[in-house]
Amino acid sequence: MKYRTLGKTGLKVSVIGFGGIPVQRVTAGEAEAIINRALDLGINFFDTARGYTDSEEKLGAVLRKRRKEAVIATKSMARTGEGMTADIQKSLKTLGVDYIDLYQLHNVKDKDALEQALSSGGALAVLKEAQKDGVVRHIGITGHVREILLEALKEEDLETVQFPFNAVEADGAQELLDLCEKRAAGIIVMKPLAGGALRKASLALRFILDYPVSTIIPGMDSIEQVEENALVGKNMQPLNADERKLLDEEAGLLGAAFCRRCEYCRPCLQGIDIPMIFLLEGYYTRYDLKDWAVERYRGLQAKADACIECGECEDRCPYNLPIRRMLADAAKRLGQ
Structure with missing residues (x-):
């Protein structure tokens, strides 16, 4: 497995990380086997969130036993100081760890939410105190709206940025990539397979690794997926012309208005998946x-x-x- 530096955090992270959404769909025993296999293959960056039902619990059950091998990232939708204080404590307890490597402001999607989180008594202020106390090592932000993330990067205390980037959504990302490099912000790529819409997983991941990103976090809910994705991070082969053409053709079929399976729409009160x-x-x-x-x-x-x-x-x-x-x-x- 190859590793890159997660921006100014200085953390060395596997170029293929572990997205924690899909483990909600598997049993605790299945999750344990999947996560252990990821660690065995050199995957050391694990991303989860307070909002991912039992994802923190399932990851924590394994990662706290192999704590020195793992960089644990989680996140909270809280924008107020009070809400963030509660969520940090819940994350520590649920994960079963003494500290969290990276705690992120989760899915900040509009100016009002950003301003509230960055206000004097907001979520970021609490994260900075938690950082001083040592229970949070580094602070980041996640989102799907590039304009908001560009604005957020003016805040020096935000050390990482997590956003969707893939063969379908590559246009317009260069400005954000350039600003991350200028600010020495670590780049965490979510939705690398466009929420599972891109079926040629290996090609999609290799496409992203040609860019100066720190880590890619495809969601995984099987050992087979872990092994396939880890192989990409081990070999680090750039796409050739024929492979790039295949990926471009698949991306072209999708267009822009399609579901990325981020699952933020859930739960539906009518039970619709x-x-x-x-x-x-x-x-x-x-x-x-x-x-x-x-x-x-x-x-x-x-x-x-x-x-x-x-x-x-x-x-x-x-x-x-x-x-x-x-x-x-x-x-x-x-x-x-």
């Missing part, structure tokens, strides 16, 4: 697996037409997708 429905629709429309997608759609407990159009999912979507309309379209295609 929104990311799963859009994943199945992708198989139906992009990969010509119509019968397969329809069959699995029929097995879902709540179908797309159960949507009552409350709009809560759209309020939470960081990509501002018209989810209600997209669900209606999916119902027409898949509900045959």
